[in-house]
Amino acid sequence: MRLTGGEILVESLKKEGVDTVFGYPGGAVLPIYDALYDADIRHILTRHEQAAAHAADGYARATGRPGVCLATSGPGATNLVTGIATAFMDSSPLVAFTGQVPTALIGRDSFQEADITGITLPITKHNYIVKDVKELARTIKEAFYIATTGRPGPVLVDIPRDVSGAQCDYVEPGPVDLPGYRPVLDPDPEQVLAAARLIATAERPVIYAGGGVISSGASEELRQLAELIMAPVTTTLMGIGGFPGNHPLSLGMLGMHGTRYANYAVCECDVLIAIGARFDDRVTGKVETFAPGAKIIHIDIDPAEMGKNVRVDVAVIGDVRRVLQALLRVLQSASHPAWIEKVEKWRKEYPLRYEETGLKPQFIIREIYHVTEGQARITTEVGQNQMWAAQFYTFTRPRTFISSGGLGTMGFGFPAAIGVQVACPGEVVFDIAGDGSIQMNIQELATAVSYDLPVNVAILNNGFLGMVRQWQELFFRRRYSYTELYNPDFVRVAEAYDAEGIRVTKAREVRPALEQAIASPKPVFIDFIIDR
Secondary structure, three states: OEEEHHHHHHHHHHHOOOOEEEEOOOHHHHHHHHHHHOOOOEEEEOOOHHHHHHHHHHHHHHHOOOEEEEEOOOHHHHOOHHHHHHHHHOOOOEEEEEEEOOHHHOOOOOOOOOOHHHHOHHHOOEEEEOOOHHHHHHHHHHHHHHHHOOOOOEEEEEEEHHHHHOEEEOOOOOOOOOOOOOOOOOOOHHHHHHHHHHHHOOOOEEEEEOHHHHHOOOHHHHHHHHHHHOOOEEEOOOOOOOOOOOOOOEEEEOOOOOOHHHHHHHHHOOEEEEEOOOOOHHHHOOHHHOOOOOEEEEEEOOHHHOOOOOOOOEEEEOOHHHHHHHHHHHOOOOOOHHHHHHHHHHHHHOOOOOOOOOOOHHHHHHHHHHHOOOOOEEEEOOOHHHHHHHHHOOOOOOOOEEOOOOOOOOOOHHHHHHHHHHHOOOOOEEEEEEOOHHHHOHHHHHHHHHOOOOOEEEEEEOOEOHHHHHHHHHHOOOOOOOOEOOOOOHHHHHHHOOOEEEEEOOHHHHHHHHHHHHHOOOOEEEEEEOOO
16 A cells, blocks of 8 residues: 555554544644544544643553554644653653654754654653654554553654655564563563562561552452462552552552551561562652661562662562562462551551541542542542542552652643543543642643543642642741642633533532532532632
């Protein structure tokens, strides 16, 4: 077949099983949009390119399949940068396509030209600029392969306008062969045995599970491991849902905003089994005092993470699911009654708690949990709303808690929720938002309304940039510098977009409002006026 570059892109997307693209058109991608006009691929027109990247990211995190976004050259491409960086920090499989000025105009400061491959070099797993239409199909196949294998991540493909408009004979590319890229999937048997021997010596084991458990589909293996060796399990923010939050061995999240009993258990454990986690600073705090008496086993697919932040006694490199399967074959069952009893004592003595007067955000999140029976897909913005959601909604399934962890991107939650709703049309989706962060991509109400996506947004409205204000309270002598907000009437904003708006000021109004929102076929903003 003789196809244009735009048609080759569409054909390549079909070969990769892509059913949805999130994007925004512009001059440099017109040949691509012309090809999409007749394609049986769903295109979701967002109202900002950053939202396209976040929506594609949300789609990827909810499904495990790569999310795809598309933007024009120059400002369209640079508007994707925050979304690409978010996906990179959280190891989310994303393929971003950008338009570029014609090849003859590259490097001449042409209209809407930006060196997007140079700009995104530090925040992509790999990126390409395609200067020959004959290379386009092979490049796209490589991009999807790189994004989804090994440690997942974003890949960008930059396509000049003359390349997307040029024609050539389309030949389906053969298998991908990248000599410099060979992810290690199967662990070294000796590393597995070394880990098993160390686990067998443990009297106070703790499992510390991260997002790699979810990426590799290893939640069931993690549960089996925990029950076999009777080890309490704590998760990172990205690992939430990888282990059932209602399991007797669950400690919830650890670190700066984690449970006290999870942090105590890590401090006193003698063997720490880190699985698909990277020892980020929000977990470890001061590295020298993190798990001070523990031998550490680190299981991860990325060799670069081994010893990067903390010393490791046994490193097992490989796909998390395959490593756990190998471990389960060689480990013996164990019990640690004294250790489990001590952890249970901490759990009872130091539960998560809050003042039950007025309208509290923690109460709202618990009510969302009860009304949805724990089965909703939850996205969050970033800040206090994010931490309250992580603490007070009990997640029992993987890919149901979707949040910007590494980059901490305000404005992520709402477009991500749109991507999740597109991916999971029959499910209840909530974005738990702050009154500051929701305004960063509030224009995506038009997207949700246009495509009949019944996304629910719970705005925890206290008139502050809450997390920043909290730090000012704790560390800057309560000098609240530019953290108090003037907010619009969120109910009227929702109604202006032909969505539904509900205002809640009292605790008794919370459940009826949530039930009304879930029953509505429209996107719903619930403006919870919480205690300041």
